[in-house]
Amino acid sequence: MSQDAPAPLRLHVPEPTGRPGQHTDFSYLHLSPAGAVRRPPIDTQPVDTSDLAFALIRVLDDDGNAVGPWVPELTPEQLRFGLRAMLKTRLFDARMLIAQRQKKLSFYMQCLGEEAIAVAHALALEPGDMNFPTYRQQGLLMAREVPLVELMCQLFSNERDPMKGRQLPVLYSYRKYDFFSISGNLATQMPQAVGWGMASAIKGDTKIASGWIGDGSTAEADFHTALTFAHVYRAPVIINVVNNQWAISTFEAIAGGEGTTFAARGIGAGIASLRVDGNDFLAVYAASRWAADRARSNLGPTLIEWVTYRAGAHSTSDDPTKYRPADDWEHFPLGDPVARLKQHLIKLGEWSEEQHAATQQALEAEIAAAQKEAESYGSLADGHVHSAASMFEDVYKDMPAHLLRQRQELGV
Amino acid sequence: MSQDAPAPLRLHVPEPTGRPGQHTDFSYLHLSPAGAVRRPPIDTQPVDTSDLAFALIRVLDDDGNAVGPWVPELTPEQLRFGLRAMLKTRLFDARMLIAQRQKKLSFYMQCLGEEAIAVAHALALEPGDMNFPTYRQQGLLMAREVPLVELMCQLFSNERDPMKGRQLPVLYSYRKYDFFSISGNLATQMPQAVGWGMASAIKGDTKIASGWIGDGSTAEADFHTALTFAHVYRAPVIINVVNNQWAISTFEAIAGGEGTTFAARGIGAGIASLRVDGNDFLAVYAASRWAADRARSNLGPTLIEWVTYRAGAHSTSDDPTKYRPADDWEHFPLGDPVARLKQHLIKLGEWSEEQHAATQQALEAEIAAAQKEAESYGSLADGHVHSAASMFEDVYKDMPAHLLRQRQELGV
């Protein structure tokens, strides 16, 4: 072709490196070795965190040792507490998946493989700091020891569902555990988290906010909006991007992960940014603490990309073998967060296979007992749900005349 | 205060460095000397343009010499054509401002001080490449020699207004001059530009798109959306951010300019990004050409931040002396784009004060003649506008029954 007639353009459509029947090439993740990434002081300038947004902060090495500048100060008790909360999250999820298959729940979403992120983050926050979660941060609640029966009543949509049957299972709201009402619309919680942080700053309070979003959802406009407002007003907020590589059937490159990182979105927006091994309990705690200290010291927001893998299906409506290799998680290079913390604790001499098995058993019993109690309060399937009359409440503070008329029309 | 009780948080609200009665400290612009910034090959990786997003590409030095790696290949004819188009833009604006004060137009928006950007950019594009402009790129039309009478008929909202009186003055649409219909809603044109580029790639065409947005409007969600889609599909598009420091009364720091640059938004999003002296005709042409070549070679999008200054009021409804120093532009360190190109041409021996004065006079006469003709077709003030019946057209391709009924109801 001559110089005058350029070659025809082509549309580039990113693809994952593995589809069903293939092996994923995970080198696209660009990992750093444990301990290799520097730890700047919390008052670093956002623009100077550029390298940290492209590297990967890791603490636990392959042998279960904690290495490098990000090793956090955590007691064995704290580590055991974290391990237990992760395990509880995982067992709870497994149990609820079974219950869903038994049609006791209409729907469920697990967080298999991502437990370290929410649990360790929760431990790095102070009571009163507010989380604005998605549907995959049940670990925040487990770390705060929310009564399981209450959670299950929400999941069963029964008469004791604190959300009065109005929300799909898993869309919890727990003000007293610093857990904002989960929305079914993606990304809306992000500017809300920033606004909450701004409010805290306006009032001269000391509380910070933490907002959560998935890799896929960063494409939504409200993610950008949150970055802009957080930067402009230097809001005391942590912006957590959980990059579990998938958004339903869609690979993270379709959200814009190719050739860059989600952490890097923060740099241009003037926000300090870190990319962190999300399956490394110690790294999650350390990075969360760094960001929380920064926010609480009036130094502004931090964006953290947590690199992890959605080991399970998107939800009980999804079948991931249709779009990715069935054994993908086994080959995910960052491993299993529960196994890694367990290995570390054993290495420290603070845990054993026996203790682990016993804890698992105790948790299973606790969960089974809770389920039994929750089921005794009914479920969507058996119709023991909040009354039809309650459906008309809470639309407004006081029920206006037109809703009274409609309630009468329904005859309830 | 003890270690346990952190200091109260405060809300940070950015302020410009100068308010009425003060002198703006323009050091916040972080300028680079002319010729100092490197010029990578067009197939550079986006992430490797990071330095270019924080520096400032300049070609013309203070003495009017073209220096450094970005000096473009432009003939004296092309330079004179550019100077003339800039001058025409400026004189046209000045004339229309007077006409607006005389109530011949309902409204007007000038681009004083920003003429180089649109004019030089237009010269760097090929016919058929599509611009998705805002209300401050009339230079694109001047560089394409759109008949002034037609433009004025739109501005006067008269019987020959090609937009049939439906749009505010300046919201032109000129398909045949590669100029997409301007929207009154900010930022919506950006994903549209990306979509146009994607369409060109889908069809194996060789045309590229160029989208335009102001610094203030980058805070709108659609800016982020455009970056995401442009990056993901490697769309052949140029994303132009015209940073003229102000958005009505709002300083660029409120849009997120503090401690970072608008160009830097591209890096994290995986887009090659440049920050360029927008008052330097040669730099604008060179950077536009680089981005256009890149896009046309299937190498994907480029984001360019054009650093300039909105020398005039936001619109005829605005009085900038209420919120910024009245003499700000005189101190703006990047000067006046018309004066700078003129100085360069004179330095080259290709232009003179006399030629300049003669050109200015000729242009003024041309504009005055056009105005006389346009006024002969009427204006909003004298009621010579498109008919009320035409108001019901083009809502749909064919007029549906309900609009026919409404037209009858109006009795037209």
Place this chain on the structure above:
Amino acid sequence: MATMTMIQALRSAMDVMLERDDNVVIYGEDVGYFGGVFRCTEGLQQKYGSSRVFDAPISESGIVGTAVGMGAYGLRPVVEIQFADYFYPATDQIVSEVARLRYRSAGEFIAPLTIRMPCGGGIYGGQTHSQSPEAFFTHVCGLRTVMPSNPYDAKGLLIAAIECDDPVIFLEPKRLYNGPFDGHHDRPVTPWSKHPLGEVPEGHYTAPLDSAAVYRPGTQLTVLTYGTMVFVAEAAALESGVDAEIIDLRSLWPLDLDTIVNSVKKTGRCAVVHEATRTGGFGAELVALVQEHCFYHLEAPIERVTGWDTPYPHAQEWAYFPGPRRVAEGFKRAMERK
């Protein structure tokens, strides 16, 4: 003729149009490799390649916004919003751009888009998988809003929408994807293969974008409805014994007013049935038009049977959903008063 589910009929419409017209492209969240969460586009990427059928970022404004640009270029994008409940981020693009582009550019640029969205309830989807937002669109001049109630219409209307130079909001009552659900959630649903409107030609055909269908002729009461409610209204007519003339609007706006007015003048009574929230719903416009054009023929107030003015609850789904019992009561009220 083959029988098809509504999903198959929609897929067939897209297949036909991808085949016939190079300018047709399809994208949206999960619609590419996987074929969409409702599997509507399954197999189309394999057949037409990933520059004709592809996955999009989770950005409804980006999906619609880029489609406007593609339309301006000359393509005919058919985009999917995964659930109608998620169109809100695209509101500015839809209202300010898609709907007004032809007008504001005096016809220089058009937006010949088809925006598909599954809508409606009855699937235990809660607040954000059950909404019926049609009234947001019917209030916006420049848009066409369409909702089929069966596979035959679904395919014919979708082809017509793709071929239409005006932008079309194409609402798909997801509760009807597999069969004509009549609101009796405790009974099994007849599959489309057993329903006459499940018979769908393989090739190209269109259904008109501006005409209603008399789904069930009747003499006593005119019922204006669309989508899932067509079948609920049918059940209610049978169960109430009211000889209702059920009009399936199909095109909500522009509206086939003649068919409506002729029917109401005949029956003298009218009920409007929709799933959406009552206040400001599309039913209000229907009532306003009927009272304007048939005032002197009306023997009783026009009844509205609709979703309540609350968000769509999860556990109280069947108390919210206007099922056959509530619709039948509405019919009786419309008959009793005189």
Place this chain on the structure above:
Amino acid sequence: MATMTMIQALRSAMDVMLERDDNVVIYGEDVGYFGGVFRCTEGLQQKYGSSRVFDAPISESGIVGTAVGMGAYGLRPVVEIQFADYFYPATDQIVSEVARLRYRSAGEFIAPLTIRMPCGGGIYGGQTHSQSPEAFFTHVCGLRTVMPSNPYDAKGLLIAAIECDDPVIFLEPKRLYNGPFDGHHDRPVTPWSKHPLGEVPEGHYTAPLDSAAVYRPGTQLTVLTYGTMVFVAEAAALESGVDAEIIDLRSLWPLDLDTIVNSVKKTGRCAVVHEATRTGGFGAELVALVQEHCFYHLEAPIERVTGWDTPYPHAQEWAYFPGPRRVAEGFKRAMERK
């Protein structure tokens, strides 16, 4: 008592509330240092500091979204959307978040926001500075939608809105900012200082958020209207000789249905007047309610006089705007038919 323009009354309401309640914060595009493009917040930043009154990025979704977070914290944000035509980018936050937060969290979190927006035409603002989008809000359960027509109500309703725990969409008919414009665009407008409703107390008071006002008592025809159209309807009543009872709704939703029904039962005739596009406008809901509750009292079809179903044009502004002539014709039609 002082006289105030509507701008001054609104500013006074914000001033009073900033003074009384630490939790009130005000922000929006250009509202801080400059005091807003309509100067509604002029001087408030100087008085209360920039962490109570500040400029926001040009991001309507961010403005509303951050306000939701502030509301959840315990503040009472009063945010400005520069023109109602620009609320669309915030639709998802308004519809999916603001309106439903209390419901979906079973009362754990509320969004006690006031979202101010200048609306309406008559200022040569063209398509994107003239819209009346109230019907988008009145269709969304959980929102309150309010539109004052004079300085006294503007201040009283704005204070009530700020104090209200429900989210309030506060629409300001910008054509009334300086005086009671009656649609005669060729005549000078009386300033508010010469109008009784321009008398406004300096301090704290509220106007009820759920009651309409009978602006002009009459016997022959009930006119349901709000905002600028109150004064246009008044002019039309005078010019047509129809003794119209003009009801200024003030609160569009929840609605004061009793006042409406009582009036229509008395007059037997009804006209609905608004600037917004007709189809699916709030007028449709008013017609639906009136025919439902007053069917047996109505002597003629309810008339709708509204903006046309086209975008708001620039040059044909007065052909689009429902001015006194068109409104008077509507009144006469409502009187003639029987």
